[in-house]
Amino acid sequence: MVAGWEAAVEAQIRAAQERGEFDNLPGAGKPIPGRNLPYDESWWIKSFLERERIPGDLLLPTPLQLRRRVERLPGEVRDLPTEESVRAVIAALNRDIVDFLRAPSGPRVVVRPVNVEEAVRGWRDERERAAVERVAAVATEPTPAMIRPERRRWRLPWRRR
Numbered sequence: 001m002v003a004g005w006e007a008a009v010e011a012q013i014r015a016a017q018e019r020g021e022f023d024n025l026p027g028a029g030k031p032i033p034g035r036n037l038p039y040d041e042s043w044w045i046k047s048f049l050e051r052e053r054i055p056g057d058l059l060l061p062t063p064l065q066l067r068r069r070v071e072r073l074p075g076e077v078r079d080l081p082t083e084e085s086v087r088a089v090i091a092a093l094n095r096d097i098v099d100f101l102r103a104p105s106g107p108r109v110v111v112r113p114v115n116v117e118e119a120v121r122g123w124r125d126e127r128e129r130a131a132v133e134r135v136a137a138v139a140t141e142p143t144p145a146m147i148r149p150e151r152r153r154w155r156l157p158w159r160r161r
Contacts, residue, residue, distance in 0.1 A: 061107055062106050063100065064106075069096075070097075070114055073119060074123075077090070078123070078126055083120060086119070087116060087120065090119050090120075093114060094113040094114055094116070098113060
């Protein structure tokens with residue numbers, strides 16, 4: 001019975017090959033990923049994270065995730081339009097830090113709430129520096145009055161190019 005079943009499957013595969021259903025498949029002609037690497041016990045979780053495009057930061061313990069968020073805070077608030085929105089982001093992060101400090105779990109990592117005034121001051125300084133750079137860039141760009149128009153050559157009507 002097994003031989004009959006295998007023969008039927010092989011016949012279906014052969015028919016699909018003849019119809020060209022296996023042509024131009026993604027990954028065709030490429031080696032199978034991970035075949036020549038040493039064995040890794042966590043290969044399945046790594047492939048899952050890569051396939052689902054899940055950031056590896058989510059696997060970190062809570063205190064390390066909070067430390068990462070504190071480190072990335074200047075870049076996160078850089079493009080926010082108002083001081084109130086900056087303060088709201090910092091307040092949300094500080095709330096998460098305080099919640100963690102009330103019931104710590106995971107490795108012992110020092111995590112302290114962010115100083116709101118210092119972070120807002122850094123945000124303001126960054127905005128002022130960016131504004132100065134934009135003004136300097138605009139000042140060095142040539143204005144239409146500074147650009148010399150291309151000289152037009154007069155051609156005599158009886159001359160061809």
